[in-house]
Amino acid sequence: MKVRGYAALKAKAPLTSWEFERRELGAHDVALDISYAGICHSDIHQAREEWGPAIFPMVPGHEIAGVVTSVGAKVSKFKVGDKIGVGVFVDSCRNCQACKDGLQQYCVEGMTGTYNQLERDGKTPAMGGYSNVFVINEDYAVTIPNNLPMEGVAPLLCAGITLYSPLKNWKAGPGKKVGVMGLGGLGHMGVKFAHALGAEVTVFSHSESKRADALAMGTDHFVVTKDPANLTPLKSSFDLILNTVSAELDINLYLDLIKLDGTLVVIGLPGKPYAVEAGGLLAKRRSLAGSMIGGIPQLQEMLNFCGEKNIVSDVEVIKADYINKAYDRTVASDVKYRFVIDASTF
């Protein structure tokens, strides 16, 4: 079927209006009219080839919230009119242990990304959510709670789950000191979830101007990182720090803040390696870990949690023709706190 969207036609090119084909509905597929698509910093990294060679034309977008318009003959999970979400992957092998455990993002064959990847047929380039219509296998979509506004939900499909998952995995909760580095799209969801889970939350930000917002979101302490001396009194005091910063930084400054047996989780993906001082790691038996989005069962769990606690992303809704400006503003850390595209403007 013919659909409309926005694409980068080549690396680093500005995104432009583009018509393309999506597959017709298979027996297990659902079609959705996209309501909103979030702009993740990963979209920018990939459209600008900051992670290495990419596939063009590229329709980015892996934070997709929409409404089901038709269902394939064998679909049992959804019906027309349901509000559903699609995140960072659209398929996986379904047979490996990770897939069986609902950790499709760690599929041994590799998850099939929502864009910038070939579908499992090995030849069709996957096209993402900056578009008016999407087609998805029902097993890789999730139900959006009815009480939540769709524009605030879209970013949950990547930014939300990417912070929810490590907070659950490393058991953030009452009595735990949790740090969030970078108050952007991911970071602000980390603050909301860590606060809702009962942890004591500290934001590390290089933007003093975000202090009041951070406190309103549930942050207990706001530390401005432009002066590293601000970190010194916090040495060895955190159970868990989540690094969502999209740019290069000295990771050792933050490793030093982890207490005995605590963990620093790398989430941001600047594209260049970190230099880690061995002494800082072994001094307090610290762990340096990584975490990538979350699987389908946890994605649904996170959305249900958001429905119960009324948690959504803080968004700035834009029209399609503002995408390039939104990219530049995101890179300049000038976003409160996620740009979301109104899909009726494609």
Ligand code: NAP
């Ligand atoms: P974002 O909205 O741009 O937020 C990144 C934040 O990092 C900024 O708001 C800023 O926060 C801080 N920052 C940016 N440049 C900085 C600099 N030069 N020095 C210090 N701090 C800086 O990006 P996002 O969408 O949240 O994504 C963050 C990163 O996570 C990206 O690299 C993205 O690719 C990656 N990601 C990973 C996963 C995963 O599964 N692990 C999933 C999605 C995205 P302050 O202004 O508060 O300092």
Ligand code: ZN
């Ligand atoms: Zn993302």
Ligand code: ZN
């Ligand atoms: Zn698999």
